[in-house]
Amino acid sequence: MESLRFQLGETQGALTEKTRQWRQLRADYAAAQAAWTQEKRDLEAKLLRLEVENVELRGSSTAAFKDRADPSLATDGEEQKDGNDTVTITRSRMQDIESRFQKTTNELTEKTKLCETLRQQLLDQRSGLGAWAFPDITDDHVVARWKLLRDRIRELWKERFDKRSRKPVQEKSRQEFEQLSTHWKSYLTNGTLTTYLFRALVWRYLYTCLFCKYCRAWGKELGDTATRLARVFAPKASEAECQEWRMHTAALLHKACETDAGVLGDVTQNILDAVARFTGASGAADLDRETALGLEKKLSEMVAMAVELSAIFARSRYVALMSDKPGSTLTRGFPLQEATMDVRNKYGSHGFVDMMVSPCLLKKDDDYSVLVKADVIC
Secondary structure, three states: OHHHHHHHHHHHHHHHHHHHHHHHHHHHHHHHHHHHHHHHHHHHHHHHHHHHHHHHHHHHHHHHHHHOOOOHHOOOOOOOOOOOOOOEHHHHHHHHHHHHHHHHHHHHHHHHHHEEEEEHHHHHHHHHHHHHHHHOHHHHHHHHHHHHHHHHHHHHHHHHHHOOOOOOOHHHHHHHHHOOOHHHHHHHHHHOHHHHHHHHHHHHHHHHHHHHOOOOHHHHHHHHHHHHHHHHOOOOOOHHHHHHHHHHHHHHHHOOOOHHHHHHHHHHHHHHHHHHHHHHOOOHHHHOOOHHHHOOOOOHHHHHHHHHHHHHHHHHOOOOEEOOOOOOOOOOOEEEEOOOEEEEOOOOOEEEOOEEEEOEEEEEEEOHHHHHHHEEEE
């Protein structure tokens, strides 16, 4: 325990220093951006004046050439006017104006390049964390692991619960099923829908115990500490700053610690107990030994995959969502979101979600992109 506290202290110290550097760079960039913006405005105004002056002088010079051949053009004399108020300028004066115009244009180009360089430095600094935190994680890898987990869950529950249930349901199971769907009794008595209810149940456990609690993969104590710190930062820090902090912290934990076997065991046991209650037992201990061992082995493999994904989500921008939209707590009774959901079966109204069977997998960059849609029943 002391070792974990020491590692957490080192992690927080490194994070504080990195946050300070990032904020300093951000402040420097903001100052440079403001200075560049003002100078750009000044240069553009100056450029506009020179363009107007240049056009006027070129027009006046052309008019003078049409009227007569002006010998002063070959000298460096001063501007002259004839009786018709036509301005005549010397060649050297014209060259001086053109030189000033070109110089101002070059300055504007250089300042624009400088601004782009500063902007790129800031982007590199912000994206540098991502490259350092999870260089081996790709969309293809995450999607493949997610789909494999989904397939394993579907195969297990289809094998064991793809039939109508006639057993009495205990009160705790009633409460859990009620959270999934208000029509859970119909699901239990409909052989084609029973498997969906239990798939939703195991996904809900994985979602609430792992995917919604970043850093929990490395232990309950570390996960709870990270959650408390995030709540402290949230009122004052921006969403982007909180996200960068979370990714930094998770990346350091991933580097320094192994995923916690206790968390894997606890989540597996919770799911196993929930399944046992459905069979009429009070818990997994009341199942016959062969059934309990076989089910526990398969569940443990699934939870291990979920722990791996949870650790990836914590140090990246991937998000699991088991509601209608990010930030929402609705899990049923909302209109179907075709962009993020696939209908796998139908119970009642086709336009409203009656139960979410599995979450959708998103990636948050400037906006959310959908990698894998959720399975739902309408």
